[in-house]
Amino acid sequence: MKRHQDILERLQEEKYVEVSYLCKSLNVSAVTIRKDLKILEEKGLLFRTHGGASLDNPYINDRPVNEKEKISVSQKNEIAEAAAQLILENDSIMIASGTTVQALARCIRPKGKLTVITSSLNVTLELIKFKEVEVLQLGGYVRHSSSSVVGNYAAYILDNISCSKLFLSVDGIDLEYGLSTTHLEEAQLNKRMLSAAQKIILLVDSSKFGKKSFAKICDLEQIDEIITDKGISLSLIEKLEEKGITVTVMNKG
Structure with missing residues (x-):
């Protein structure tokens, strides 16, 4: 069916599409689009998500940091520079x-x-070489997969400090579900970080949109700014801006 082909072509371009976007662009009802997505998912051609569809499995499994470092490297570096x-x-x-x-x-x-x-721990090792940088390393249990700490000790420190900005990275971003990660204790620690910062800046490559994991961090409305790459769709940028989020898109990568 031509409509199915159109849906798949749009997915190839956008990586993630919403039902509302498909309804408008293909001039059909939401009921029709959902039926189409169900058929295409049964054929193994896409994954249905809440309110849309993705080429990649939207449910994320935990992976070691040394594996993640090899994914979307140029995009991450550009986002980091900005x-x-x-x-x-x-x-x-x-x-x-x-x-x-x-x-x-x-x-x-x-x-x-x-x-x-x-x-x-990796951030500390990067910054410890600068004598101008004073690093407060949060303490607790160290997660082997992420080389980061979690637990009550870190949370206690966060309850007693304040800073200007939090630079946050997550495993998944879903318009309805919000921000999520694969580890429950890390999600809890991230929530404490949100409370300790005046401005929340999310650094994510575009592959994270339309994905989610079981450990929710917060709703999108709690984010002030997102820095990402040009893989994000224009319709998604508009929806994020409607929530009051500033979206900065890097043109390279």
Whole structure:
């Protein structure tokens, strides 16, 4: 069927499409589109998600950080370079765990004194070489897969500090479900980080959109800015901006 072919072609271009977008572009009802998506999923051609469809399985499994580092490398580096420009002289920031924020740590060139609070051991190792950077390494149990800490010790420290910005990276972003990660304790720690920062900046490559995992971090409305790559669709940018989020798209990668 031509409509099925059109849906698959749009998916190839966008990687993730919403039912509302398909209804408008193909001029058919939501009921029709959902039936089409069900048929195509049964054929193994796509994965249905809440309100849309994806070429990739939207449910994410935990993978070691050394594997994640090899995915979307150029996109992550560009996103990291843009994020580094947001760090001000004598700033106080928080950096969560993940390969994109680890790339941010590699891009930081301190202007004056910089205070960094982080749960990531890899971020600490990147920044410890700068005498201008004061690193507060959160303590707790170390996750082998992410080289980051979780637990009550880290949460206690976060309850007693405040910073200007949190640079956060996640495993999945879904318009309805929000931000999520594969590890429940990490999601809980990320929630505490949100409360300790004045501005929340999400650093994610476009492959994370339309995906989710079982451990929810927060709703999208809690995010102030997203920095991503040009793989994100225009319709998704519009929906994010409708939620009050500033979206910065890197043109290369």
